[in-house]
Amino acid sequence: MASSKNININLKVWRQKNAKTQGAMETYSLADVSTDSSFLEMLDQLNEQLIGEKKEPVAFDHDCREGICGMCSLFINGQAHGPEMGVTTCQLHMRKFKDGDTIYVEPFRSKAFPVIKDLMVDRSSFDRIQQAGGFVSVNTSGNTQDANNIPVPKHDADRAFEAAACIGCGACVATCKNGSAMLFVGAKVSQYALLPQGKIEAATRVQNMVRQMDEEGFGNCTNTGACEIECPKGISLENIARMNREYLKATLE
Numbered sequence: 001m002a003s004s005k006n007i008n009i010n011l012k013v014w015r016q017k018n019a020k021t022q023g024a025m026e027t028y029s030l031a032d033v034s035t036d037s038s039f040l041e042m043l044d045q046l047n048e049q050l051i052g053e054k055k056e057p058v059a060f061d062h063d064c065r066e067g068i069c070g071m072c073s074l075f076i077n078g079q080a081h082g083p084e085m086g087v088t089t090c091q092l093h094m095r096k097f098k099d100g101d102t103i104y105v106e107p108f109r110s111k112a113f114p115v116i117k118d119l120m121v122d123r124s125s126f127d128r129i130q131q132a133g134g135f136v137s138v139n140t141s142g143n144t145q146d147a148n149n150i151p152v153p154k155h156d157a158d159r160a161f162e163a164a165a166c167i168g169c170g171a172c173v174a175t176c177k178n179g180s181a182m183l184f185v186g187a188k189v190s191q192y193a194l195l196p197q198g199k200i201e202a203a204t205r206v207q208n209m210v211r212q213m214d215e216e217g218f219g220n221c222t223n224t225g226a227c228e229i230e231c232p233k234g235i236s237l238e239n240i241a242r243m244n245r246e247y248l249k250a251t252l253e
């Protein structure tokens with residue numbers, strides 16, 4: 001690993017008061033950024049500087065800062081979550097940049113993700129898709145079978161586990177030229193469709209989730225594959241194919 005040092009950077013940051021106002025790029029210079037700091041820590045440093053100058057800090061989303069919650073959501077130099085593959089913005093480190101670099105920081109842009117402020121976007125459309133069917137109903141009458149008693153073939157368990165790795169970050173949508181949410185929805189549908197516990201509601205689930213996805217204004221998939229490349233959790237396009245099969249099956253039933 002490269003040894004720690006401090007660098008100076010120029011930032012071009014998207015500033016926007018709310019969804020109704022027009023935004024613009026603002027330029028900031030930031031000195032003495034440790035290459036050991038994360039990208040979000042660098043933004044914290046910028047905000048300290050702005051507060052010191054009695055200016056409004058930049059609003060950006062974050063929560064766990066460990067790559068698991070899916071909240072951090074930036075386009076950095078034109079790439080979702082920045083230049084490193086397989087990581088979220090909170091896992092990106094400033095050692096990826098050089099002294100004197102200019103870094104462009106923008107929100108995830110998509111019709112279905114309206115800007116709340118600056119770099120924060122509203123991804124509650126994902127929550128509504130999940131609420132439409134991304135769950136397994138359990139009869140709690142007292143006769144419920146222990147889930148661990150139901151054998152699951154290893155191959156299916158592995159595929160379901162891989163699909164469940166989706167953290168709902170929205171990089172797939174922001175990267176897709178069509179603003180499609182099919183990688184996200186495909187992962188959620190697959191996670192349940194592959195397991196015996198999820199098969200009972202499989203037909204209604206896929207129909208409800210796809211209907212909600214369309215209502216939220218996401219675009220269609222044209223198999224470009226950019227979503228898979230930019231997904232920090234390596235969610236495979238196989239999940240979109242599986243969702244399409246599940247959907248067809250459900251409509252023929």
Ligand code: SF4
Nearest residue numbers: 166167169170172231
């Ligand atoms: S499929 Fe990947 S990019 Fe899309 S929401 Fe899930 S983790 Fe994020």
Ligand code: FES
Nearest residue numbers: 063065070072090
């Ligand atoms: S802040 Fe949770 S994944 Fe980045």
